Amino acid sequence: MPIPEDIPQPDDGFYVLVTGANSGLGLAVGCRLIDEFLQTRPQSQSLVLIITTRDLRKGDATVRKLREHLSKICREQERKVPGIRMLLEQRVHFRQEILDLTSLVSVQKLSKRLRDTTPKLHSVICNAGIGGWEDLYWGRAVWTILTNWKSAVTWPTFKKSGVGWVTKPQIPITDDGKKIEEPPLGEVFCANFFGHYLLGHYLAPLLARHPPEENTRGRLIWVSSLEAYAHSLNISDIQSIPSHSPYEASKRLTDIMGITSTLPSTMPLVDEYLDYHGPSKQKTKPRIYVSQPGICGTSIFALPLILEYAMFAAFFVARWLGSQWHPVTAYKGAVSMVWLALAKQSTLDAMEAQEGVGKWGSACDRRGDERVERTEVEGWGWGGFLNERKRKTGRSPYARDLTPELKRRFEEAGEACWRELERLRVEWETRLEDAGVGTRME
Numbered sequence: 001m002p003i004p005e006d007i008p009q010p011d012d013g014f015y016v017l018v019t020g021a022n023s024g025l026g027l028a029v030g031c032r033l034i035d036e037f038l039q040t041r042p043q044s045q046s047l048v049l050i051i052t053t054r055d056l057r058k059g060d061a062t063v064r065k066l067r068e069h070l071s072k073i074c075r076e077q078e079r080k081v082p083g084i085r086m087l088l089e090q091r092v093h094f095r096q097e098i099l100d101l102t103s104l105v106s107v108q109k110l111s112k113r114l115r116d117t118t119p120k121l122h123s124v125i126c127n128a129g130i131g132g133w134e135d136l137y138w139g140r141a142v143w144t145i146l147t148n149w150k151s152a153v154t155w156p157t158f159k160k161s162g163v164g165w166v167t168k169p170q171i172p173i174t175d176d177g178k179k180i181e182e183p184p185l186g187e188v189f190c191a192n193f194f195g196h197y198l199l200g201h202y203l204a205p206l207l208a209r210h211p212p213e214e215n216t217r218g219r220l221i222w223v224s225s226l227e228a229y230a231h232s233l234n235i236s237d238i239q240s241i242p243s244h245s246p247y248e249a250s251k252r253l254t255d256i257m258g259i260t261s262t263l264p265s266t267m268p269l270v271d272e273y274l275d276y277h278g279p280s281k282q283k284t285k286p287r288i289y290v291s292q293p294g295i296c297g298t299s300i301f302a303l304p305l306i307l308e309y310a311m312f313a314a315f316f317v318a319r320w321l322g323s324q325w326h327p328v329t330a331y332k333g334a335v336s337m338v339w340l341a342l343a344k345q346s347t348l349d350a351m352e353a354q355e356g357v358g359k360w361g362s363a364c365d366r367r368g369d370e371r372v373e374r375t376e377v378e379g380w381g382w383g384g385f386l387n388e389r390k391r392k393t394g395r396s397p398y399a400r401d402l403t404p405e406l407k408r409r410f411e412e413a414g415e416a417c418w419r420e421l422e423r424l425r426v427e428w429e430t431r432l433e434d435a436g437v438g439t440r441m442e
């Protein structure tokens, strides 16, 4: 299929896809990627930033904002180095696509289009997501914030989740008015995890297109949260539809599956998922990395303006009280995702060889200087080593020191989740195909 002319394909292109790029962390990831890419990558290389939003209007507005950001930083550089503006501007290309993660048909359509029109991908940042909260338990919010400020605004216990939310039917009613029966899909599960899971599977061949001599691997960057509590996820009810904490469950699933994706026990399932069939001269097996952005003021919990100000104030106070997990602004919160997308493969590999596979978080100090910091995961610790150094700060109230038993249970949970998600993926692919609405990936 000929590639349309408006699709950028620079010679030495670095291709990054960001989902949910129109607001909050997604938009900040776009801006930060541009900044760090231009600062750190050679002049010969160009960034192709593929952003996804839920409709064209949001996509247009996002590209406009990113272009404005690019122009601003190029003007600043021009003042220091006359003549550099044009050079820098030419090194960033934008492409926008539509994606609704709660529609598997939409995920498949976009994946097919990308497979047909994109030479390769370096990173896919699975950022989009919803909270699924309906309200706050106000009394508890005021009490816990006043009595235990830092913890209350880092690991809140006062968000009220919607229960029983499911997506719209995946299979539309046929022209002759017939409705094909289908099981429910949890909305939070699908928006935060399953939609991205399918997207990653379909895009794995593009992420794999790095010959070994490139010394890099395509990266699926999953976005988790500090609120990925072990007690939120019931593995026998992985979609958490009747749960009172579907958001936290979806993030725990992200942690478990991301972190266990490198273990020998999950390898056959992960290879199947990544469509990997052994070493080759043209391809390298992609990697899954887990990140979390700390706590940032975004519209994930929509609040009236006055309460939004109060939220930002509460977050800044937490930072001044010493919370390392309050980057507060989305730009600072984007640091871990952007670092994972741009870091040299040798750097990531060396850090993991020393400290184990972990969850990479956005942290900051009291002055607001941001950094990337490992985050403790219940049942895994910081890197899965039983004798690792325990950090004293940034631990969740539910954290427990790692024991062989906890680690064993975590690894078993990883295998069970991978098995279930692969089963669910194939089941839905078959269902969509049988109903005549699925897209076949060649």
Ligand SMILES: NC(=O)c1ccc[n+]([C@@H]2O[C@H](COP(=O)([O-])OP(=O)(O)OC[C@H]3O[C@@H](n4cnc5c(N)ncnc54)[C@H](OP(=O)(O)O)[C@@H]3O)[C@@H](O)[C@H]2O)c1
Pocket: 019, 020, 021, 022, 023, 024, 025, 026, 053, 054, 058, 099, 100, 101, 102, 103, 126, 127, 128, 129, 130, 191, 192, 223, 224, 225, 226, 292, 293, 294, 295, 296, 297, 298, 299, 300, 301
């Ligand atoms: N903010 C934080 O403190 C925080 C902390 C931990 C983790 N996170 C994670 O960071 C990610 C971004 O959150 P945010 O805080 O930036 O929230 P946000 O400002 O609400 O942004 C969420 C983005 O996801 C998109 N989205 C929602 N449902 C979607 C769907 N079904 N299909 C496609 N796109 C969809 C939204 O698009 P629309 O505008 O069209 O709705 C929006 O672009 C989420 O995964 C969240 O769980 C955030």
